[in-house]
Amino acid sequence: MSSKNYILRLITLLAIVLWLVMLGAGYLDRFGQLHNTSSDTYLFLSKIVLIAFIVTIYYFYRRNIGSQEGFNIIDLLWKVFVTGLIATVVSLSSNFLLTALKDQEHGRNPYFLDTLYLINVGLIITFLVATFTVWKRLILYQKSKWLIRTWNIFEYTLLGSAVLFFTNLDIFSGLGIVVQGLLAILAIVLGVNLKWVAYLNFKQKWKSILLIILIGLYIVYFYITFDRFALNNGFETVFKARDVITIYALYFFTLIYCLFSVLVLLFNLPTSSVFEQKLVEAINFQKLSQSRNTGQNEDQVYEILLDSAASVAIANVAWIDIMDENEAIKKTIYFKTNTIEKEEILKGIKNNKIKNLQSSIPSRNNSQNRFTAELKHEIYKSIFVIPLFIQDKQIAKIVLVKDVNEGFSKEMIEIIRTFINQASISIENFRLMEEAIINERYKEELKIAKRVQDSLLPKHLCSNEDLEISAFSKAAAEVGGDYFDTYKMNDDRIAIIVGDVSGKGTSAAFHMSQMKGIFQSLVQMDLSARDFIIKANNALSGCLDRTSFITTTYFIIDSKKKKFEFSRAGHCPTLYYSAKDKKVSFLEDNGLGLGILRDDQFDNFVDVNDLDYNKGDVLFLYTDGITEAKNNKNEEFGYERLKHFLEKHAFYSAEYIKEEILKTLYNFCESSNLDDDITTLIVKVK
Amino acid sequence: MVEIKNSLENDVFTIYVIGEVDASSSIHLDESISEATNKYKKIMVNCEQLEYISSAGLGVFMSYINDLEESGIKLVIYGLSDKVKHVFQILGLDQLLKITENEEEAKGIVNGV
Numbered sequence: 021m022s023s024k025n026y027i028l029r030l031i032t033l034l035a036i037v038l039w040l041v042m043l044g045a046g047y048l049d050r051f052g053q054l055h056n057t058s059s060d061t062y063l064f065l066s067k068i069v070l071i072a073f074i075v076t077i078y079y080f081y082r083r084n085i086g087s088q089e090g091f092n093i094i095d096l097l098w099k100v101f102v103t104g105l106i107a108t109v110v111s112l113s114s115n116f117l118l119t120a121l122k123d124q125e126h127g128r129n130p131y132f133l134d135t136l137y138l139i140n141v142g143l144i145i146t147f148l149v150a151t152f153t154v155w156k157r158l159i160l161y162q163k164s165k166w167l168i169r170t171w172n173i174f175e176y177t178l179l180g181s182a183v184l185f186f187t188n189l190d191i192f193s194g195l196g197i198v199v200q201g202l203l204a205i206l207a208i209v210l211g212v213n214l215k216w217v218a219y220l221n222f223k224q225k226w227k228s229i230l231l232i233i234l235i236g237l238y239i240v241y242f243y244i245t246f247d248r249f250a251l252n253n254g255f256e257t258v259f260k261a262r263d264v265i266t267i268y269a270l271y272f273f274t275l276i277y278c279l280f281s282v283l284v285l286l287f288n289l290p291t292s293s294v295f296e297q298k299l300v301e302a303i304n305f306q307k308l309s310q311s312r313n314t315g316q317n318e319d320q321v322y323e324i325l326l327d328s329a330a331s332v333a334i335a336n337v338a339w340i341d342i343m344d345e346n347e348a349i350k351k352t353i354y355f356k357t358n359t360i361e362k363e364e365i366l367k368g369i370k371n372n373k374i375k376n377l378q379s380s381i382p383s384r385n386n387s388q389n390r391f392t393a394e395l396k397h398e399i400y401k402s403i404f405v406i407p408l409f410i411q412d413k414q415i416a417k418i419v420l421v422k423d424v425n426e427g428f429s430k431e432m433i434e435i436i437r438t439f440i441n442q443a444s445i446s447i448e449n450f451r452l453m454e455e456a457i458i459n460e461r462y463k464e465e466l467k468i469a470k471r472v473q474d475s476l477l478p479k480h481l482c483s484n485e486d487l488e489i490s491a492f493s494k495a496a497a498e499v500g501g502d503y504f505d506t507y508k509m510n511d512d513r514i515a516i517i518v519g520d521v522s523g524k525g526t527s528a529a530f531h532m533s534q535m536k537g538i539f540q541s542l543v544q545m546d547l548s549a550r551d552f553i554i555k556a557n558n559a560l561s562g563c564l565d566r567t568s569f570i571t572t573t574y575f576i577i578d579s580k581k582k583k584f585e586f587s588r589a590g591h592c593p594t595l596y597y598s599a600k601d602k603k604v605s606f607l608e609d610n611g612l613g614l615g616i617l618r619d620d621q622f623d624n625f626v627d628v629n630d631l632d633y634n635k636g637d638v639l640f641l642y643t644d645g646i647t648e649a650k651n652n653k654n655e656e657f658g659y660e661r662l663k664h665f666l667e668k669h670a671f672y673s674a675e676y677i678k679e680e681i682l683k684t685l686y687n688f689c690e691s692s693n694l695d696d697d698i699t700t701l702i703v704k705v706k
Numbered sequence: 707m708v709e710i711k712n713s714l715e716n717d718v719f720t721i722y723v724i725g726e727v728d729a730s731s732s733i734h735l736d737e738s739i740s741e742a743t744n745k746y747k748k749i750m751v752n753c754e755q756l757e758y759i760s761s762a763g764l765g766v767f768m769s770y771i772n773d774l775e776e777s778g779i780k781l782v783i784y785g786l787s788d789k790v791k792h793v794f795q796i797l798g799l800d801q802l803l804k805i806t807e808n809e810e811e812a813k814g815i816v817n818g819v
Binding site: 520521522523524525566567568569571589590591592593610611612613616617618625644 | 729732736760761762764765766768769771772796797798799801802
C-alpha cells in the first residue's frame, strides 16, 4: 500500500515537473517569436513534453483507478465528475480573469496568456485521461480475449497518433482522416460494451445517468472553450492542443461512451426491477440450498420458502400449511395474514374456476393438489396452491393469494416450483440428518447394552481338582439370548447351566438377564436339579412374554460321589464322551422348555437323570447356534458333525476342545460372522 | 420368508405353512393361527413345505397351548420333515401339541375318531 502511494506521488511529481518544463519551453518559444529569433527547437520540446505529460497522467490514473480489484461503479463516476468539476471551475475562472483583464496591458501579455492556456490544457488533459481510464474499466467489466485485444489496438493507435503531432500534419488531411476514422470506429466498437449497466439497481442507474450527463457536459464545454480561447483573444497559442489527434480522439471517445451509456441506462431503467427481482430470487434460492449448513431448522426453511414464493408471485397474502405424518395440518406460517382471513379466503374458492396444473416436466410429485382458482372475495381475486412432497408424501402446502384476477403467470409458477423442489431437498436433508443422529444414538445405546451383557457372563468359571471347565459365547448381534454360568455350591458340588432364550436380539437379551438372576438366586438354595428346573419355570412364568421361552441344561457335578446329576429343559441334548466306553452320545432325556407351561403341569415334564463319571469323560454343552450354523451351500453344521468332532477331540483339554470347535465351525461356515448366538461350555474330568 | 395359505373343508380349517419361519416371519404365523382359533374349532397345520422353524416360530405354537385346551379347539400339526420334527422334540413341544405324520391321521384326530 505504502509503496503504491509512493509511486503515485512520484508520478504526480513527474507530471508537475513535465508541466513546468512545458511552460518553460512555451515561454522560450514565445520569447523567440517576440524577438524574431524563432527556432522550432522549443516548440518541438514543448510538444514532446505535452505527449510525455499525457502519458504520465495516464499512468497515474491507471495505477490509481485501473488496478483496483473490486470497485464501485458509482464511486468511479463520482471521481471523474469531481475531476471534471475542478477543471471546469479553473477553466471558468481563467476565462473570467481573461475577460476582466481584457483591456489592461498585462491582460494582453502573451506570457500571461500562455500560462493560462497551459493551465487549462493540463487540467483538461487530466480530466480526459481520468475519464478515459474509468471508461476503460467499465468497457472491460466483463473481459473477453477479443475485447482486450481490441482495446490494446485502440490504445496503441492513440499513442501512435501522437507522433503525427510532430509532423505538423493537418489533422483533416488524408492521413489524419484515416487515423481519426480508425480511432472513431474503434471507439464506437468499444463503446457498445456496456455490460456493467445490468448490474446496477434502479437507484444506481439514476445516479449514473446524472453523473455521466454532467461528465458529458464538461467534455462538450472543454471542447468548445479550447477553440474559443485562441479565437476570442486574437492570440496565437504556443500550440493548438486540438492539433494533437490523441486529444481529439479522447474527446470523441469519451463523449461517444457518455452518449451510449446514458442511452443504454435509460433503456434499461424500466427492466431493472425485473433484474433486481431475479437477483433476489437467486439469493433466495441460494439461501434455501444452504440452509442445512447454517444450523437452521425446518421452520426457517419454510419461512424462507414462503417469503421467496410470495415475492416471486408478488402475492398480497400467503401462508404455508405444514403437515404431520398423517398429512394433517400441524402448523401454519402466515405471510401478511392470519387464521381468520385464511378461512375466509378458502371459503371463497370458486369450485368451477379451479384449474389443475399438470407439470410439463414429469415429476415424482403428485401434481393433483396443485391448482389456481378464482376467488369470491372483496379484496382477493385469485389463489394459487402448491404442495411440497418428500418421497411422495405431502409435507406442506403453500397458498398464495392476489388481489387481481389470474394473477399467477406460468413463469411465476415455474420459479416457485424450483423453490419448492429446493426446499424439499433441504427439508429431506434435515430429516435424514436427524435420523442419522438418532441411529447413531441407538448404536451407542446398543454398545452400552453389549457391555452390560458381557458383564453378565462369568469372567471366571468355577472348578475343582476333578474338573476343567472352558466356555465361550458370542452374540450374532450386539446383544443376544445365550447364557452360561457356573456356581460352586460347596467343596464337592458345582452347578453348571447353559441356556438359550427364544428369539434374538434385545428382547432375548432382557430375558437372558432374568435367567441369570434366577440362576444366581436359586442355585444358592442348594436345590436338586429337578427342584431347580421347576422353580426356575415358576419364576420365569411370571416374566416371560407370551411367545418367549428359555431352554436350559442344568448340571450338578458332585466330585465326591463322582456323579453328574442333570436335567434338560428343552435344550439341545448335551454331548457326552464316556472314557470308559470310548463312545460319544447325546443325552436325550425328555424335558420341556422353561415358560412353555406356566403352571403345575410343567412338573410332569421334568426329567432328571444321573451318570457316574470317570477320568477322561467330557461334557459338551452348546446352544443351537452351533448345530444350526450354515455354510454357503445352506447345509447345517448339524448333530452328526458335532458328534464326529468330539470323537476326534475328546482326548484334549477343555480349553483346547473349545478352541478347536470354534475353528472347525468357522471353517465350515467360511466366516466368523454367524446368524445366531453361539455358546459352548466344555467340562473335562481330570 | 414364510408364505401362509388357508383352506376350509367342511368345518376343518387348514393352515399351510410354506418356507422358513424365523423371528420376523413368525408374526405372520401368529396372526393366522390367532385368526383361525377365533373362528374354528378344528384346525390343521400343514407343515409339509415348512423347511425351517426358529425358536421364535416354536414360541408361536407354544403360546396357543393353553388357549387350545381352554376353548376346546383341536389343532393338529402334520407333515413335519425329520429336521423340523426334531426341533419340536428337543423343546418338548411334541408332548403338548398333537403332531401326526400325515393328513389322514390329522383329520382323524380333529374329527374325534
